[in-house]
Structure formats: C-alpha cells, structure tokens
Amino acid sequence: MSVKENTEFQPTIVAFCCNWCSYSGADLAGTNRLSYPTNVKIIRVPCSCRINPMFVLRAFQRGADGVILCGCHPGDCHYMEGNYHTRRRMTLLFSMLNYLGIESARTRVEWVSAAEGQRFVDVMDDFTAKITELGPNRRLEDLRCKKN
Amino acid sequence: MQRIGVFVCHCGTNIAATVDVEAVAEAAKSVPGVVFSADYPYMCSESGQDLVKESVQKYNLTNVVICSCSPRMHEKTFRKAVESIGMNPYMLEIANIREQCSWVHKDKEEGTEKAIMLMKAACAKATLNTPLTPGMLPVTKRALVIGGGIAGMQAALDIAEAGYEVDIVEQKPTIGGKMAQLDKTFPTLDCSSCIVTPKMVDVGQNDKIRILSYSDVEEVKGYIGNFDVKIKRKARYVDEDKCTGCGLCTEKCPMKKVPNEWNLELDTRSCVYIPFAQAVPKVATIDPRYCLKLNKGTCGICSKVCGVGAINYEAKDEIIEEKYGAIVAATGFEIADISRYDEYAYGQSPDVVTSLEYERLMSAAGPFGGHLLRPSDHKEPKKIVFVQCVGSREEESCKGGKEYCSKVCCMYTAKHAILTKDHYPDTDIYVFYIDVRTPGKLFDEFYRRAVEQYGVHYIKGAVGKVTPHKETGKLEVQGYDMILNEQMHIDADMVVLAAAVEPSHTARRMATMLTAPMDNNDFFTEAHAKLRPVESATAGVFLAGMCQGPKDIPETVSQASAAAAKVIGVLAKDQLVGNPCIAHPDELMCNGCSQCAGVCPYGAITYVEKEFRMPNRTTKMRRVAQVNEAVCQGCGACTVTCPSGAMDLRGFSNNEIMAEVDALCL
Ligand SMILES: Cc1cc2nc3c(=O)[nH]c(=O)nc-3n(C[C@H](O)[C@H](O)[C@H](O)COP(=O)(O)OP(=O)(O)OC[C@H]3O[C@@H](n4cnc5c(N)ncnc54)[C@H](O)[C@@H]3O)c2cc1C
Ligand code: SF4
Ligand code: SF4
Numbered sequence: 001m002s003v004k005e006n007t008e009f010q011p012t013i014v015a016f017c018c019n020w021c022s023y024s025g026a027d028l029a030g031t032n033r034l035s036y037p038t039n040v041k042i043i044r045v046p047c048s049c050r051i052n053p054m055f056v057l058r059a060f061q062r063g064a065d066g067v068i069l070c071g072c073h074p075g076d077c078h079y080m081e082g083n084y085h086t087r088r089r090m091t092l093l094f095s096m097l098n099y100l101g102i103e104s105a106r107t108r109v110e111w112v113s114a115a116e117g118q119r120f121v122d123v124m125d126d127f128t129a130k131i132t133e134l135g136p137n138r139r140l141e142d143l144r145c146k147k148n
Numbered sequence: 149m150q151r152i153g154v155f156v157c158h159c160g161t162n163i164a165a166t167v168d169v170e171a172v173a174e175a176a177k178s179v180p181g182v183v184f185s186a187d188y189p190y191m192c193s194e195s196g197q198d199l200v201k202e203s204v205q206k207y208n209l210t211n212v213v214i215c216s217c218s219p220r221m222h223e224k225t226f227r228k229a230v231e232s233i234g235m236n237p238y239m240l241e242i243a244n245i246r247e248q249c250s251w252v253h254k255d256k257e258e259g260t261e262k263a264i265m266l267m268k269a270a271c272a273k274a275t276l277n278t279p280l281t282p283g284m285l286p287v288t289k290r291a292l293v294i295g296g297g298i299a300g301m302q303a304a305l306d307i308a309e310a311g312y313e314v315d316i317v318e319q320k321p322t323i324g325g326k327m328a329q330l331d332k333t334f335p336t337l338d339c340s341s342c343i344v345t346p347k348m349v350d351v352g353q354n355d356k357i358r359i360l361s362y363s364d365v366e367e368v369k370g371y372i373g374n375f376d377v378k379i380k381r382k383a384r385y386v387d388e389d390k391c392t393g394c395g396l397c398t399e400k401c402p403m404k405k406v407p408n409e410w411n412l413e414l415d416t417r418s419c420v421y422i423p424f425a426q427a428v429p430k431v432a433t434i435d436p437r438y439c440l441k442l443n444k445g446t447c448g449i450c451s452k453v454c455g456v457g458a459i460n461y462e463a464k465d466e467i468i469e470e471k472y473g474a475i476v477a478a479t480g481f482e483i484a485d486i487s488r489y490d491e492y493a494y495g496q497s498p499d500v501v502t503s504l505e506y507e508r509l510m511s512a513a514g515p516f517g518g519h520l521l522r523p524s525d526h527k528e529p530k531k532i533v534f535v536q537c538v539g540s541r542e543e544e545s546c547k548g549g550k551e552y553c554s555k556v557c558c559m560y561t562a563k564h565a566i567l568t569k570d571h572y573p574d575t576d577i578y579v580f581y582i583d584v585r586t587p588g589k590l591f592d593e594f595y596r597r598a599v600e601q602y603g604v605h606y607i608k609g610a611v612g613k614v615t616p617h618k619e620t621g622k623l624e625v626q627g628y629d630m631i632l633n634e635q636m637h638i639d640a641d642m643v644v645l646a647a648a649v650e651p652s653h654t655a656r657r658m659a660t661m662l663t664a665p666m667d668n669n670d671f672f673t674e675a676h677a678k679l680r681p682v683e684s685a686t687a688g689v690f691l692a693g694m695c696q697g698p699k700d701i702p703e704t705v706s707q708a709s710a711a712a713a714k715v716i717g718v719l720a721k722d723q724l725v726g727n728p729c730i731a732h733p734d735e736l737m738c739n740g741c742s743q744c745a746g747v748c749p750y751g752a753i754t755y756v757e758k759e760f761r762m763p764n765r766t767t768k769m770r771r772v773a774q775v776n777e778a779v780c781q782g783c784g785a786c787t788v789t790c791p792s793g794a795m796d797l798r799g800f801s802n803n804e805i806m807a808e809v810d811a812l813c814l
Contacts (some may be wrong), residue, residue, distance in 0.1 A: 028673075038262045
C-alpha cells in the first residue's frame with residue numbers, strides 16, 4: 001500500500017527499531033511479503049533505550065513529519081529493562097512537545113516483537129495514515145536545513 | 149578522507165524486481181565520500197565477495213556499504229570478507245534493501261527511491277565508522293534443552309555424549325513427549341514404547357544429563373555462551389529424591405476420578421499419580437487441583453502409606469538459577485482444538501475421536517488395555533471412518549483451521565487402518581482424503597499396502613456431516629466421493645479425525661523469552677530456511693523437532709542431532725568473540741555524576757579517580773566513569789542518560805545515528 005496514489009502530501013517517517021525485536025519484526029514483514037508505505041524508513045539501534053530524545057528532535061528539525069520508536073514488549077527487552085527507560089524518556093518528550101504547542105502525535109512508541117511482522121505493518125499503516133492526516137511538520141522544521 | 153565503496157545486490161530478482169539496482173549504484177556515485185559503486189547478482193556469493201575484496205584493494209577503500217538483505221542475514225558474511233583482506237570489519241555498513249524495501253513494496257519507482265535513501269543513510273553512517281576490536285567472552289560449557297520429547301531427549305543425549313552437561317526442562321511430570329503416547333510407529337510398525345522408553349531410561353541414567361521435570365523456564369537473560377536462566381520447579385508435593393516410584397500412594401489415594409491426561413482423558417487416574425509405568429523420572433506427583441489434603445485439609449492418606457516419607461504437603465514452587473552456554477528449544481506440538489468443526493460431531497459423541505485418542509485406544513497401556521473398543525459402550529467397532537486434514541490445509545477460517553499441511557496425518561491414518569485390520573480383519577475402514585501425501589522412505593509402499601493388501605477404502609472427497617443416532621448407537625456419515633461424483637452414506641461405529649498439529653501453546657512465551665523469531669503459526673523460525681535449519685536467528689538458540697514445523701519422528705531425531713552438533717560447536721570453544729559495540733565515556737566530558745551506573749542493567753559501570761592535566765602545568769584528580777568491556781552488552785541506556793553527553797556507544801554513536809537521521813530526512 002502506498003499513500004502516494006491518493007494524496008499529494010508524502011510524509012517523511014523515521015522509524016527507530018531495536019535490533020532484537022522490532023527490527024526483526026520488520027524483517028519478518030518482508031519475509032512474509034507483507035506491505036507498508038514506502039514513507040517509513042528504518043534506523044537500526046541496539047535497543048529502544050539507545051534512542052536519545054535528541055534524535056527525535058533532530059529528525060523533526062531536519063524535516064521528518066513523524067518519528068516512531070519501536071522496541072520489545074514490556075518485560076521482553078533483550079537488555080532486560082531498556083524499553084522501560086524509553087517509555088519514561090519519551091513520556092517526558094511528549095509533554096515537552098505539547099508544552100511547545102507541537103502535536104505530540106507526531107511521535108509515538110510502539111512495542112513490536114520479532115514474531116509480529118503483521119503487527120509491524122499494522123502499526124506503520126496506522127502511523128503513516130495519522131501523520132498524513134496531520135499534514136506536514138512545519139513548526140519544528142528548521143528552514144535552514146530545508147530540502148533543496 | 150573516507151573512500152567508500154557501495155555494492156548493490158540484485159539477490160537474483162528478490163531485490164532487482166522491485167528496486168532498480170543499477171540506478172541505486174549510479175546514485176551512489178554522487179554521494180559524498182563514495183569513490184566506487186557496483187551492482188552484482190549475488191553479493192553474498194563467493195564471486196560477489198571477491199568483487200568487494202578486489203575493489204577494496206584496487207580503489208583503496210576505507211569503508212564498504214553493501215545494499216542487500218537484512219544485516220541479520222549477511223552482516224557477518226561481509227564483515228568476514230573484508231576482514232580477510234585486512235580491513236576492520238566494523239568499517240562496513242549494510243543497507244537493508246530486501247526485507248525492508250523490495251519485499252515490502254510493490255512499486256518499482258518508489259522502491260528504488262527508498263533504496264537510494266537507505267543507501268545514502270548507510271553511507272552517511274559509514275563515513276563516521278571507526279575501527280573496532282572485539283573482546284573475548286568466556287563460554288559456560290553447559291546446555292539447556294527445553295522440552296523432553298523425542299527431540300529434546302535426542303539432543304540431550306548427543307550433547308552429553310560429547311562430554312558436556314545438559315539440563316532438560318520438561319513441563320510435564322515425565323519426559324517422553326507425544327511419542328510415548330503413540331501405539332506403533334509408521335512405516336515399520338515397531339512399538340513406540342519399545343523404542344522410546346529405552347531412550348527415556350538412557351536419558352534418566354546418563355550422569356551428564358539432569359532432568360528437571362514438572363518445571364518451567366521462567367526467565368532467560370544473557371547471550372550466547374552466557375545465558376542466565378531462571379527455572380521454576382513446580383511443587384510436586386513429593387520429594388523426588390526420596391520417592392521410589394512404588395506407586396502405593398497412587399493405589400491408596402481415594403480421589404480416583406481425575407481425568408487422565410496421559411490417556412487424553414479417556415479414563416481417570418488418582419490425584420497422586422505417576423503418568424505411566426515407564427515414566428522418567430518415575431516419581432509420583434500430587435495434582436494440587438484435586439488433592440483433599442491441600443484443598444480441604446482432610447485425607448492425608450498418601451503421606452501415611454508412603455514407606456519412605458516422600459510426601460510433603462508443605463512443598464512450594466522453587467526458582468532455581470542456572471547458567472548455560474547454549475539452548476535448544478524442543479517444545480514440540482499439541483493437537484489443535486477442533487471443537488469448532490461441529491459437522492464432525494466431535495464433542496457430541498464420545499465415539500468421534502482424534503487420531504491421538506485413537507492411538508491411546510489401540511495402545512496396550514491405554515484405557516482398554518489394547519482392545520479396540522469404542523468409548524461409548526465399550527463394543528468393538530465394525531465400521532470406522534477416518535477423516536483426513538481436519539483443520540489442516542484450510543484457508544484461514546473462523547474455525548481456527550491451519551493453512552499448513554500437518555505432514556504426519558496421511559501416514560498415521562494408513563498406520564491406524566493397517567493396525568486395525570491386522571487385529572480385527574473384519575473391520576470395514578473408510579478413509580476420506582483430499583490428497584494422500586507420502587513422500588518419505590518406504591512411505592508410499594506403506595500406504596499402498598493399506599489399499600492393496602488390506603483393502604482399506606480410500607475415498608477422495610470430504611465428509612459433510614456426522615450425525616450421532618442415539619437409538620442405533622451409529623454415527624451416520626454423509627460424505628462425497630469426488631471421483632465417482634456421488635454422495636455417500638456410511639453408518640459407522642466410530643469416526644476418527646486426523647486433527648491438525650500446532651505448536652505448543654507455550655511456544656510463543658518461550659520465543660519471546662529467548663528473543664527467537666516465530667512465524668504466523670507460532671512455529672519457531674530457523675535462521676535460514678535452507679542453510680541454517682536448526683538455528684534460531686538468536687545466537688546460541690537452536691531448534692529441534694515439531695516446534696519448528698510439522699515433522700515425523702525420523703526427521704525430528706535428525707534435526708535434534710543436528711542441533712546438538714551445533715551446540716557442541718559452541719561449547720567446544722573456550723572463548724567466543726565478543727561484541728565491540730559497547731559504551732565508552734569521553735573522560736574529558738564526564739563529571740562523575742554517577743547517573744549512568746544507575747541505569748546500566750548489567751552493572752558494567754564503575755568509577756575511578758583519574759589525574760587530568762589542567763592549565764599552568766597543574767593536574768587535578770577527578771572521578772570518571774569506566775565501562776567494563778566484558779560486562780557491557782551495548783544497550784546504550786547509559787548514553788541517553790548521561791547529562792553531559794560524555795557516554796557514547798561504539799558502532800551506534802550519536803553522530804552516526806544523527807547522520808542517518810539527516811540522510812533520511814533531508
Ligand atoms: C496421532 C499421531 C501419530 C503419530 N504417529 C507417528 C508415527 O507413527 N511415526 C512417526 O514418525 N511420527 C508420528 N507422529 C509424529 C510424532 O509424534 C512427532 O514427530 C514427535 O512426537 C515430535 O517430537 P517432539 O519432541 O518435537 O515433540 P513432543 O513429542 O510434543 O515433545 C515436546 C515436549 O516438550 C514439552 N514442552 C512443551 N513446551 C514446554 C515448555 N515450555 N517447557 C518445558 N517443556 C515443554 C512437552 O510437554 C513435551 O514433552 C505422530 C503424531 C501424531 C499426532
Ligand atoms: S551500554 Fe548498556 S550495558 Fe553497556 S554500560 Fe551502558 S547501560 Fe550498561
Ligand atoms: S552519566 Fe555521563 S557524566 Fe555521569 S558519570 Fe556517567 S558518563 Fe560520567
């Protein structure tokens with residue numbers, strides 16, 4: 001599925017995926033030949049707790065319209081408790097974004113296990129649809145680093 | 149200045165069909181730092197790897213970017229290749245343009261565009277790569293096998309044979325698995341107990357093998373060579389070391405009406421029980437759901453009759469912690485729930501049974517001592533209808549059917565027909581099938597014997613309805629013969645359903661704990677469908693038996709031995725090469741605040757006083773963080789916590805990740 005056919009706006013979406021669960025879940029989506037929008041581009045990190053909120057802000061600044069963080073389900077973190085750190089850090093980031101008047105829906109945390117190829121697809125379909133609805137991210141985009 | 153080489157793989161048509169690989173290679177030429185790019189049909193092949201190696205030498209490359217399948221597939225392959233010509237393996241990055249691009253997208257233009265972005269991101273990261281050297285990890289020379297079926301037993305025996313200690317964790321009170329419940333086995337018709345119980349004894353007597361029966365794996369932490377596993381030893385209320393398995397308690401126990409799972413609830417057992425005569429370990433277990441003493445505080449007979457004082461009503465679940473170097477998953481299978489197929493009247497008539505129940509009915513150790521009697525009135529059935537593929541090979545349906553073929557049903561149904569005819573030659577047997585699948589040594593000969601020698605009526609078609617008639621005690625089977633194109637009515641005494649097999653219901657929980665991938669049906673996924681069929685994608689976890697997919701006993705045993713060989717390969721090493729992608733603080737920025745140690749789940753961070761040079765030739769002692777390289781697992785929790793930005797992760801540094809972000813966004 002691609003959003004391209006129906007709308008003009010093509011959101012840029014960065015998906016940070018932990019190596020053990022979500023990145024493998026994304027691989028499984030491929031192995032099972034499932035399909036999600038091309039807008040989603042994945043960056044591999046060892047654990048969701050490696051994702052610095054600064055990376056998320058950086059992505060918005062550079063023009064991303066949505067940033068999604070995927071990790072192992074609570075309790076299943078390969079590093080035991082990394083995803084709990086992620087959850088707490090991101091909750092802080094969400095409230096900061098809200099405070100700044102930026103839709104916190106532009107970023108979210110989802111748990112996808114290595115066995116959940118279908119869930120990965122469902123999450124990405126849903127997130128892409130929501131971001132498309134929200135429209136382009138203009139508030140955080142740093143116009144100095146605008147695309148071309 | 150970096151000199152990057154970009155290599156784009158076609159993967160046959162796997163990538164090339166949805167990504168214009170030449171365009172990706174062409175686009176790479178204008179990426180800053182890239183001095184060479186090429187595409188090739190199979191990068192991972194020897195000639196593909198040679199191309200990479202030659203180009204590195206010819207163009208003096210400092211970094212390599214491979215646009216190919218997932219790094220989980222071939223990162224190692226390519227790292228090894230570049231290492232062989234003296235390049236640091238961590239100067240290589242993979243852009244995943246197969247699993248995360250060509251396989252999930254249909255439109256070639258969009259696929260190509262995305263592949264180019266992924267390639268650019270990989271180049272951006274590669275530019276910042278630094279050479280890394282791994283440390284060495286010790287190996288705990290013991291193995292854990294989860295599941296004590298034929299798969300688990302074979303794996304454990306082979307590992308023990310090589311001289312290593314093995315623990316088998318089995319959730320049931322005895323090892324043996326489904327094979328111990330079978331009557332005879334195809335295609336040789338040797339008695340299942342006669343071949344499996346000696347194996348169970350071998351396992352029980354092997355001093356390298358410890359059986360942790362009636363136990364569950366509760367937690368798995370760690371990594372290849374060094375797994376930390378918590379195992380719950382469920383309270384048996386009988387001291388395993390004291391119990392001699394005499395069975396006196398089971399005789400005297402007044403609570404005799406407990407459904408007997410060993411005979412698939414076709415009969416009953418006592419509350420304190422030994423599953424069957426040849427159980428290993430042969431010790432009694434009290435079923436806490438039914439025990440009068442445990443629930444009402446009355447009775448207590450078993451403790452009075454036990455001559456060795458083995459009964460202990462105060463027993464509690466116990467958690468033990470063990471270390472292992474490698475793990476074999478052998479959690480096997482269950483019979484799928486077919487209660488939703490009402491057309492077969494399973495659940496309405498006791499004379500409609502599953503094939504596994506039929507095994508118990510035929511077995512000499514079964515509820516009727518080996519006389520084939522139907523459960524309702526204990527009469528010999530004269531006409532039996534077998535229905536194949538119940539719940540297998542179904543399109544995904546509301547009934548919970550399986551899309552896959554359960555593989556063993558065609559053969560065991562032929563076996564059931566032959567065995568029944570052998571003992572009761574005047575029985576009329578009908579088998580309704582979609583296809584008869586008999587690939588396997590001596591399999592087709594076996595099936596033909598059922599048809600030609602025993603006169604079993606094989607009917608290509610389907611059963612539409614089974615109606616139990618109370619008055620006559622018959623089961624009216626309405627079927628359809630596809631070849632004669634006619635309806636059939638059979639008044640049967642019994643109907644046997646070849647119900648689909650499905651993975652153990654604990655498999656998903658296990659897979660999650662082991663961080664091992666599974667497919668949509670909950671079978672464990674092998675690291676490579678053809679080339680690494682007994683390994684899980686998670687290093688140090690291996691697969692054996694039905695938990696990986698439907699298979700018969702010979703296949704299960706071969707896979708188990710193969711998994712054991714892989715385990716031995718791990719345990720034979722004294723040290724494994726570690727992961728160099730670990731945290732390290734920039735000592736000049738670190739102010740010793742101690743925040744990082746608080747989040748490290750492994751306790752890898754300590755603090756030391758170090759002398760730093762200050763202006764005017766003075767020095768100052770300052771507290772800074774220090775990461776233990778053998779303990780750090782490289783999660784990165786500390787890097788984000790550090791308020792001064794001193795802590796960074798090798799291989800996934802702040803700058804590398806941000807370079808990727810920039811490349812994907814701009
Ligand atoms: C009706 C029927 C007839 C068959 N007849 C034949 C035949 O004639 N010839 C033939 O070659 N094959 C036959 N098969 C196939 C054969 O049964 C299987 O190939 C074989 O049993 C697979 O062995 P396994 O060890 O993988 O699984 P299992 O036998 O299922 O063993 C798995 C074990 O793991 C335990 N376990 C599961 N989960 C956990 C957990 N989380 N923790 C701890 N322990 C756990 C289970 O309790 C069980 O003991 C038949 C199958 C059926 C259904
Ligand atoms: S990366 Fe993870 S394991 Fe390593 S020191 Fe930091 S918190 Fe500990
Ligand atoms: S959190 Fe940062 S500053 Fe504080 S001790 Fe750790 S590395 Fe040093």
